Amino acid sequence: MAKKTTMDRAKEYKEYENDFMQTAGKGGEQDPLVRQQAGDRALLSDEDITRLYAGNQIIQNIVDIPAEDSTREWITIEMEDEKLARALEKRLETLNAPEAIEKMVAYDRLRGDGFVSIGVSEQGQKWTLKDEIDVRRLRSIDYLHPFSRLKVTKFLINDDPFDPSFGDVEKYQINPGHTTMDDSPLQRDVHKSRLLHLQTKRIEDRDWGQSILEPMKDIITVFDTSLWSVGQILYDFTFKVFKSEQANEMSKSEMRETQMLMDYMFRTEALAIIDPNEELEKKTTQVNGVEQLLTFVWDVLAGSAKMPKSHLLGQQSGTISGAQYDSLNYYARIAGTQENFLRPKIEYLIRLLLWASDEPGGQIDPDSIDWKVKFNPLWRLDDQTEADINKKQAETDSIYLKSQVLTPDEIRQKRFEMGSLMDELEMPDDPNSKGEGGNGAD
Incomplete structure (x- = not known):
């Protein structure tokens, strides 16, 4: 009986292969070694997330850069009392509100939930953390401390779709890190009015938000494998082949010693002296097609992170050229996050500052005055692109003048009195935002 070759065995296995898209009865019996499954969800523990974040700079960029x-350009408060508006902005900076909000967003992306505790002083009767903030007795905001879900034991959400407060958090249970007399964890119930809670991605019937790294687990694994593979290619990009009739007669120790000697000599000496019956040659690893594979990996990684590759690699923040439409889309997405998620939190802080008697302006009912929060522009064109656009606008204006479509006064007003080019390209404000920020914890 003829001995089966490796190729024969491979053909036998091929008859039973079946990919994850095939169902039973369509392609033969499923191979037991097939492990891939469609839509297989990766669940990451807190330790897994910590390890991924701590060990990969690209993952840190994915979490930290957005x-x-x-919060990089922060906000401007608009109200009739300009002095009060500037004082409130200064107070937010003193409280390190931009840094606290930034950390909250980063924790939301990394862990699925980001929090900021609001330390306040109240006058009158004693209160506890589980009591709602009484804005009528509020004296001051003392601190803002960001933290992640690792400090939160659980929180209770109203799941009744016919309740007016459906989806709202009723209370949080915080673990401050202390223990009781019997060494059991000390839990604190905290009212939702005493903290900000950001949760941008939540799966139905799951209280905790989802980390951005969970759905990216597969592409992160592929990216890590690609990085390792490129390192191996570079390490072995050139290697030596030494042919000698004495090779079969060498012991393991002699073979090892010869390898070390040849490796050293071939790196440091330009001349190799060998026997006529021996041959020494240098081979180079072929890398045809590797660039396309790496480009595919980068594209999928950028798509999963919803960030352009240039931003993943640390492009200068806020500066783009005219051809970077992907950067425009990215900043539009950031602006959407500001409007949909951050605006209520920031407005809630400002409302508390207005109510507090010891804060700028004294005790003011936020609903008694007109005010709004404006997010400052996130990006600007680079100097060359803006110069090119201005040149084209000047050429267009010249044509309009010659054709008598516009007068010199109309062009002067349009180009120099109605704002800059950035004002025309700026994302529009939320028309419904007039200082009506609700409780930022929900």
């Missing part, structure tokens, strides 16, 4: 961009 958080930094969300």
Whole structure:
């Protein structure tokens, strides 16, 4: 009986292969070694997330850069009393509100939930953390401390879809890190009015938000494998082949010693002296097609992170060229996060500052005055692109003048009195935002 070759065995296995898209009865019996499954969800523990974040700079960019961009240019408060508006902005900076909000966004992306505790002083009767903040007795905001879900034991959400407060958090249970007399964890019930809670991605019937790294687990694994593979290619990009009739007669120790000697000599000496019956040659690893594979990996990684590759690699924040439409889309997404998620939190802080008697302006009912929060522009064109656009606008204006479409006064007003090019390209404000920020914890 003829001995089966490796190729024969491979053909036998091929008859039973079946990919994850095939169902039973369509392609033969499923191979037991097939492990891939469609839509297989990766669950990451807190330790897994910590390890991934701590060990990969690209993952840190995915988590940190959008958080930094969300608060980098911060806000402007618009109200009739300009002095009060500037004082409130200064007070937010003194409280390190931009840094606290940035950390909250980063924790939301990393862990699925980000929090900021609001330390306040109240006058009158004693109160506890589980009591709602009484704005009528509020004296001051003392501190803002960001933290992640690792400090939160659980929180209770109203799941009744016919209740007016459906989806709202009723209370949080915080673990401050202390223990009781019997060494059991000390738990604190905290009212939702005493903290900010950001949760941008939540799966139905799951209280905790989802980390951005969970759905990216597969592409992160592929990216890590690609990085390792490129390192191996570079390490072995060139290697030596030494052919000698004495090779079969060498012992293991002699073979090892010869390898070390040849490796050293071939790296440091330009001349190799060998026997006529021996041959020494240098081979180079072929890398055809590797660039396309790596480009595919980068594209999928950028798509999963919803960030352009240039931003993943640390492009200068806020500066783009005219051809970077992917950067425009990215900043539009950041602006959407600001409007939909951050605006209520920031407005809630400002409302508390207005109510507090010891804060700028004294005790003011926020609903008694007109005010709004405006997010400052996230990006600007680079100097070359803006110069090119201005040149084209000047050429267009010249044509309009010659054709008598516009007068010199109309062009002067349009180009120099109605704002800059950035004002025309700026994302529009939320028309419904007029200082009506609700409780930022929900």
